Amino acid sequence: MQNVQSIRPARSDLAFRFGARRPLRPATPAMIDEVIRHADCAERLSGGRLQLRLSVAMAQDLVRQGRLEDADLRLCDLTVVWDEGQGQVILVRDDARLREASVRWAEWDALWDEASYAEAPAPRAALAA
Known part of the structure; x- marks a missing residue:
């Protein structure tokens, strides 16, 4: 390790690397x-x-009925x-980060939709000539 100028300590918080934050x-x-009920x-x-x-x-129905806010x-x-x-x-799993990530990546995923690769239809004027 003679050619190493400096060693930066590894960040132990993996959540920081992947941009994961706890829900607000x-x-x-x-x-x-409430979930059980x-x-x-x-x-x-x-x-x-x-x-x-x-x-x-179901949650939106309960909000309309006034049973939830x-x-x-x-x-x-x-x-x-x-x-x-x-x-x-036994276990409670919180998927708020998955919902936030899906919103964040929706535009990126849309780049690979097959519809975006479809050829544009030819203009009708060009077909009539």
Whole structure:
């Protein structure tokens, strides 16, 4: 390592490298209870567990009914794994970063849409001549 001028310490915070930030509003026990209460997407998992989510359409319906507030649309980012045998929450996953990333990368992904490579139709005037 004689030719090395300086060694910069590696940054231990990997989230910094990938631009990942925690959501502005972390999940609270009240939010988890709301997801369990209003979940309309349920998937059976092994070991007597149930994965619960609140869809955007259901959350918007609940907002229109006055049962949730506009800020509660954040509940759609949470996934709760519930153990029916023990009657307790096993895992809470917060997908807010995935939603933000999909919005951020939507324009980039649109560059590779097949429709963007389609040839433009010839003008009708050129066909008539």
